[in-house]
Amino acid sequence: MDGIIYQYDNIKTINLNEHELIVKSINSDYDSFANLMKLHKRHLYQMAYIHTRDKDMSLDIIQETTIVAFKNIKSLKEPLAFKKWITRILVNITINELKKRKKVIHIDNYDVINNNDIFINNKSINIDEKLDLYNAVDLLKNNYKTIIIMKYFNDLTIKEIGYTLNLSENTVKTNLKRAKEALFKILKEGYLND
Template sequence: MGEELVTRAQRGDEDAFTEIIHTHKKLLYHVAYRYFHNEHDALEAIQETTFKAYRSIRKLKDPSSAKAWLLRILTNYCLNEIRKKKRMIHYEWLIENEEGLSDEFDLNDRIVLKEKIMNLKKNLQKVIFLKYYQGFTTKEIAQILDKPESTIKTWVYKALKQLRVQLEREGAVDGR
């Protein structure tokens, strides 16, 4: 997406803003759907993201980072909704999207794992979901969260370590 389009949107050009959202709507939907695993909540997340982005586009300092900025707004919204409604991501979603864990954990372990992920600090939850469930690279996560790659690597390491310790302490995994 051109920086000029973002600049026009920042000046109040509603057509330019609509084009920005239209350009990224499939990605936004895909990410939101992965969080909620239902169309209604995913569409609501996109609607809220669009509203928040429209309201604050003038604050976007780097027009070239509009995609990461939109994803950050969306991710924050999704995690806040999950926490606010005290609902977990559906078990089916976890099962379908845990390719790396499916051989290592049975269904009960995955349920426990999901609960433990939701108990992590918000920043650690984000990196786990973005990396292992959304498939983003460390570099992409750094852009989405507007943090250095080294911070993202540290957060991933910290999250995985906390999860492993919790799971082993509670006997949810066999020390694999």
């Protein structure tokens, strides 16, 4: 039975064990929910950390996400969409926490994102250019930063981003275009000021 794979809308594929954990979690099985969260802990940590650049804050966000998700898991209509659902919760909590703290985030640890060659189509760029790019992403408004991170750091499709952020695909495309324009402007100004 472990070999059975479920596919939903060509977006998500999960194995039977994960599906069983989701169904049991919906039925208030705490142990199944704990195991389900263990399966997704790396993804959740990366999503939180890439926004906050703070280990403790990221762990707090994951803890709050876990609590909110467990309290609301019965509202999950499609078990196969669990990852998108939990990511949406995490992103909303992260954005709210950043607003509360009014914290300017600066990239000071590149371990999580060091291997991502975003916007460069496999062309080689030097470390200074990468650092400029990461710092420029940090300067974007939160909604633009989130979409850039989801698209280029997490390789999500427009449809997946829309689902996760509860936005239409056209809104995601528009915001992505504006985010890239803002990013280009930041980078251009940075080079002119050097």
